[in-house]
Amino acid sequence: METVINVQDVVKTYGEKTVLDHIGFRIPAGETVAVVGPNGTGKTTLLEILMTLRKVDSGSVSILGKNANEQKVVDEIRGRIGVMLQEGGMYSYIKLKEALDLFASFYSVGQDKIGQLVEYFELQPYLNTKYEKLSGGWKQRFLLAIAFLHDPDLVFLDEPTTGLDPKATQLVWEKIRGGVQKTKTILLSTHSMEEVDKFCDRVIVLNKGKIAANDTPAAIKEKLKVDFFSDAYFRLVEGDDRR
Numbered sequence: 606m607e608t609v610i611n612v613q614d615v616v617k618t619y620g621e622k623t624v625l626d627h628i629g630f631r632i633p634a635g636e637t638v639a640v641v642g643p644n645g646t647g648k649t650t651l652l653e654i655l656m657t658l659r660k661v662d663s664g665s666v667s668i669l670g671k672n673a674n675e676q677k678v679v680d681e682i683r684g685r686i687g688v689m690l691q692e693g694g695m696y697s698y699i700k701l702k703e704a705l706d707l708f709a710s711f712y713s714v715g716q717d718k719i720g721q722l723v724e725y726f727e728l729q730p731y732l733n734t735k736y737e738k739l740s741g742g743w744k745q746r747f748l749l750a751i752a753f754l755h756d757p758d759l760v761f762l763d764e765p766t767t768g769l770d771p772k773a774t775q776l777v778w779e780k781i782r783g784g785v786q787k788t789k790t791i792l793l794s795t796h797s798m799e800e801v802d803k804f805c806d807r808v809i810v811l812n813k814g815k816i817a818a819n820d821t822p823a824a825i826k827e828k829l830k831v832d833f834f835s836d837a838y839f840r841l842v843e844g845d846d847r848r
C-alpha cells in the first residue's frame with residue numbers, strides 16, 4: 606500500500622530540550638491515525654512538522670512521496686493537505702457561507718464542491734449564521750468541512766473533539782469517518798483514549814521524545830493484555846513525570 610507519511614530518524618530540539626529524539630514511522634494511505642502522549646510531549650510539534658510548518662534538526666520527512674525538507678516542494682505538499690483550524694483560528698463575525706466562499710477562492714474550488722460539503726456536513730441551516738454564534742459542536746463540524754474543502758489527500762486534525770459533549774463528539778467522528786472521507790488519510794492528536802480505541806485504525810504513542818508504540822489499538826491492547834486502551838496508554842507512558 607502507498608505510504609503517505611514516512612518519517613525516518615527525526616530529531617527536533619527547542620534550545621536544550623529534545624522534543625523528538627530519533628523517531629521514525631510510516632503511515633499507509635487511507636488510515637485514520639491518532640498521535641497521543643502526555644501534555645508537552647511533542648504531538649503538536651510533530652503534526653506541525655508533517656504539515657511542513659516546522660523544520661526538523663535532522664532526519665528525513667516524506668509527505669505524499671515528496672521530501673518535506675526540500676523547500677521547493679513545500680507549496681506542492683501544502684496544496685494537497687487539509688488542516689482543521691483551532692476554534693479561535695476562524696474569523697468570529699464571518700457567516701458560514703462567506704467563509705466557505707473565501708476559503709474556496711484560495712484553492713479555486715467551485716460552487717458544486719461547496720454544495721457537496723454543505724450537504725455532507727449538514728451546514729445548510731447555518732449558512733447565514735455568524736461563526737461566533739455556533740455551538741462548540743457546530744464550530745468543529747464547520748472547521749472540519751473547511752479542512753476537506755479542496756479535497757486534500759491528507760488531513761490534519763489537532764484535538765478535533767476537545768471540549769465537546771458525547772453527542773457532538775459522536776457526530777464529528779461520523780463525519781470524519783464517513784462517506785466522502787473514506788479514501789483519505791487522517792492524522793489527529795487527541796487526549797481521548799476512548800476515541801482512539803473506537804475510531805482510529807492506528808495509534809502512535811509518544812513519550813519522552815520516543816515512540817512508545819505504533820500499531821492498531823487492538824494489537825496494543827492484546828500485547829499488553831488489557832481490555833481498555835486507556836490502560837494500555839498508562840502502561841506505555843508510566844514513569845512520565847506529568848509535567
Ligand SMILES: Nc1ncnc2c1ncn2[C@@H]1O[C@H](COP(=O)(O)OP(=O)(O)OP(=O)(O)O)[C@@H](O)[C@H]1O
Pocket residue numbers: 619624642643644645646647648649650651
Ligand atoms: N516554539 C517553541 N519554542 C520553544 N519550546 C517550544 C516551542 N513549541 C513547543 N515547545 C516546547 O516543546 C514541548 C512540546 O510541545 P508540543 O506543543 O509539541 O506538545 P504537545 O504534546 O502538543 O502538548 P499538549 O498535549 O499540551 O498540546 C513543550 O515542552 C513545549 O513547551
